[in-house]
Amino acid sequence: MSGMFKLLGGIMICVCVAVVMKSAGKDVFDVIKIISGVIVAGMVLLSASPLLEFAFDLAQGSRVNTYLSVMIKSLGIAFLTHICASVCRDCGENTMAGYAELAGKIEMLIISVPLIEEVIGVAQNLVEMI
Numbered sequence: 001m002s003g004m005f006k007l008l009g010g011i012m013i014c015v016c017v018a019v020v021m022k023s024a025g026k027d028v029f030d031v032i033k034i035i036s037g038v039i040v041a042g043m044v045l046l047s048a049s050p051l052l053e054f055a056f057d058l059a060q061g062s063r064v065n066t067y068l069s070v071m072i073k074s075l076g077i078a079f080l081t082h083i084c085a086s087v088c089r090d091c092g093e094n095t096m097a098g099y100a101e102l103a104g105k106i107e108m109l110i111i112s113v114p115l116i117e118e119v120i121g122v123a124q125n126l127v128e129m130i
Helices: 002-024 026-059 064-090 094-111 113-129
Strands: none
Touching: 002 026, 026 064, 064 094, 064 113, 094 113
16 A cells, blocks of 8 residues: 555655646656656656565466467557657657557567467367367
């Protein structure tokens, strides 16, 4: 619970700094927003590390390990893509935000190729059994 208070406190500090620095000019404000976003994203990832460790320990040595690995990698890509696209949109670059999202989707498809192959193999085995 104290981790959540630290995270929310960090977010509030970043917002206060950004609001105070807004009067310094748009360029400084944009830089402060980007730096704040990176700091908050890092804090969120650090707070999620026990959950990731638990999931990896649970899946270690089982067949679920492959599925869990792909799922966690895809989730990480989704988060990073969302953050990147949000920063691009905040800076007024909607086209680049769209490209970032497209790149994230393609990367998630690439990561899931082994799972797709396995599903196709299972489907072929089922068809052969019939």
